[in-house]
Amino acid sequence: MDEDTGIPQYKLFIKPIDLKELRRDIWIDEPIPAQLTIEGKRLEVDLSYRGSHIRDFAKKSYQIAFYNPKRFRGSNRFHLNAEFKDPSLIRNKLSFDFFSEIGVLSPQSRHIFLMQNGRVEGVYLEIESVDENFLKRRNLADGSIFYAVDGDANFSLMSDLDKITKTSLELGYERKHGTAEDDYYLQEFIFNINTLSQNDFEKEILRFVDVDKYLRWIAGIIFTSNYDGFVHNYALYRNGETGLFEVIxxxxxxxxxxxxxxxxxxxNYVPIDGFNTLTARLLDTPQYRGRYRNLLDEIMNHQFTIEFMMPRVEKLLQIIRPYVLQDPFKKQTIDAFDQEREVIANYIEERRIYLQSKLTKLE
Structure with a gap:
């Protein structure tokens, strides 16, 4: 379906006995079989709940893995997010699209309308899985992908959770794609971030990370204000050809x-210089701090403006509004939904003022 005129409808069918098993314990990751119809094509899938604290919400989020056929539209799995705590239902997609605009690898996403066993489940955000297919679709070199699964993914030798020295340099990460050998490259990366001398850091760090793309990722966090973004909510991709890490x-x-x-x-809640060990070391280096400052200035002149962002916000809100009115979990709060345009616009204006006032801190 054309995104300009509406959103696709997905029809999910789950046998009652399997649905009962799914609901028996929301914390079990074991999938149940289901049928999913997308654009007239019926697919056999494995379905499970996804997320951590969001499993407690009335409107569940799901992970869908294709069973027959094993792949569909170049993927073997994707995610359906309920976006339950976001009154606008668009912030995730707005952020992913913004990251793409500023040159950061980012998942593709689109809103869909979900039916389950003939009953309306409501508006969901379909999100591309970050895996080997993510790389193939972009003609990127094969490599390893690590998920940051908790706050220990802080690029430090110290645990963010326990405030003690880590027992393993892989703490905070889960390898999604790659081999055991790739774990070594991750360990080497973390070790060198923390042990390179001040004199060596500026040059040697270029052997491990694509600094420009890393700074763009940090800028994306700063403009969107994802408080957890520095030590969580990301994936690490190591390009098998260049040997450099970048962040998704x-x-x-x-x-x-x-x-x-x-x-x-x-x-002003999220500071302009962020927080994690790699970011701190890069911004302690005059060359990289200058590049970061110039990057923030460039994005504030082009993408992070009312003129650039609000037409995108308004288009997304307009497309999904008729479906929000049918969403059993959201239709009662349509007034709050209608106020989100102003909330986002006010945020952009106020965040710009804050960032402009702090740019001199980076000189």
Missing amino acids: PWDYDATWGRDVNGKVMEA
């Missing part, structure tokens, strides 16, 4: 002026 954003619903609970977040 993930889970960006708590952004654009709202926090993880859906509450309004102050525009």
Whole structure:
């Protein structure tokens, strides 16, 4: 379906006995069989709940893995996010699209309308899985992909969770794609971030990370204000040809002026210089700090403006509004949905003022 005129409808059918098993314990990751019809094509799939704290919400989020056929539209799995705490339902997609605009690898996403066993489940965001197919679709070199699964993915030798020295340099990460040998490259990366001398860091770090793309990722966090983004909510991709790491954003619903609970977040809540060990070391290096400052300035002159962002916001809100009115979990709060345009616009204006006032800190 043309995204300009509406959103696709997905029809999910689950046998009652399997649905009962799915609901028996929301914390079990074991999938159940289901049928999913997309654009008239019936697919056999494995379905499970996804996320951590979001499993407690009334409107569940799902992971879908294709069983027969094993692949569909170049994928073997994707995610359906309920976006339950985001009154606008668009912040995740708005963020992913923004990252792409500023030159950061980012998942593709689109809103869909989900039916389950003939009953309306509502508006969901379909999100591309970050895996080997993610790389293939972009003609990128094969390599390893690590998911940042908790706050220990902080590029440090110290645990963010326990405030003690890590027992393993892989803490905080889960290898999604690659081999055991790739774990060594991750360990080497983390070790060198923390042990290179001040004199060697500026040159030697270029052997491990694509600095320009890393700085663009940090800029994306800064503009969207994803508080957890520095130590969580990302995937690491190591390009098998260049040997360099770059970062892919993930889970960006708590952004654009709202926090993880859906509450309004102050525009100055996320500091301009961020926080994690790699970011701190890069911004302690005059060359990279200057590049970061120029990058923020460039994005504030082009993408992070009312003129650039608000037509995108308004288009997304307009497309999904008729479906929000049918969403059993969201239709009662349509007034809040209608106010989100103003919330996002106010955030952009106030965040710009804050960032402009702090740019001199980076000189």
